[in-house]
Amino acid sequence: MSYRSRKRKPIAEINVVPYIDVMLVLLIIFMVTAPLLTEGVKIDLPQTTANAVEFNQDAPEPFILTVDVDGTLYIDDLQKTPQEVSIAATALYRLKPATDFLVRGDKQARYNDVLQAMVLLKQAGVETVSLVTEPLPPEAR
Numbered sequence: 001m002s003y004r005s006r007k008r009k010p011i012a013e014i015n016v017v018p019y020i021d022v023m024l025v026l027l028i029i030f031m032v033t034a035p036l037l038t039e040g041v042k043i044d045l046p047q048t049t050a051n052a053v054e055f056n057q058d059a060p061e062p063f064i065l066t067v068d069v070d071g072t073l074y075i076d077d078l079q080k081t082p083q084e085v086s087i088a089a090t091a092l093y094r095l096k097p098a099t100d101f102l103v104r105g106d107k108q109a110r111y112n113d114v115l116q117a118m119v120l121l122k123q124a125g126v127e128t129v130s131l132v133t134e135p136l137p138p139e140a141r
Contacts, residue, residue: 042068043066043067043068043069043104043105043106043109044106044107044108045104045105045106045107045132045133045134046105046107046133046134047107047133047134047135047136047137048133048134048135048136049135049136050133050135052135053130059098059099059100060096060098060099061099062099062100062101062102063075063088063089063092063099063100063101063102064076064102064103064104064132065085065089065101065102065103065104065117065120065121066103066104066105067103067104067105067106067109067113067114067117068106068109069106069108069109070109071109071110071113071116073085073117073120075088082116082120085117085120085121085124086120086123086124089101089120089121089124089125089126090124090125093124093125093126094125100128100130101121101126101128101129101130102129102130102131102132103117103118103121103129103130103131103132104131104132105117105131105132114131
C-alpha cells in the first residue's frame with residue numbers, strides 16, 4: 001500500500017552529452033578549415049634586402065591590391081576589374097585618407113601589369129602607393 005502513496009516525480013535533467021559531441025566535431029572542423037580560408041591569392045613575392053616598414057597601429061587596415069602572374073587584379077582575395085579597383089580605391093581614400101595603399105605583385109608578373117595597378121591607384125587620388133616584397137632569408141644576405 002505504501003507503493004501507491006509514493007508518487008513518481010519526473011526527472012528534469014537534460015542529457016548534454018550529445019551537445020558536447022556536436023560541439024567537439026564543430027571545433028575540429030573549424031580548426032581544420034580556418035587555415036585554408038586565410039590562404040588567399042597564391043603569389044610569389046620578389047625578395048629584397050629592404051628593411052620592413054613599421055605601420056601605425058592606429059591606422060586603418062591597409063588596402064592591398066594583388067597582381068598575379070596573369071595580370072589579374074585582386075582586392076581582399078576577390079578578383080576585380082580595373083574599374084572596380086578604381087571605384088573601391090577612390091571611395092576608401094575619400095573616407096579614410098590615412099589608409100596605406102599597397103600593391104603585391106608576383107615576381108613573374110609583367111612589369112606593365114604591376115605598373116598599371118599602381119597607376120589605377122594614383123588615378124583614384126591616392127598620393128602614396130607602396131610595393132610589398134618579402135625579405136631575403138638570413139643566409140642569402
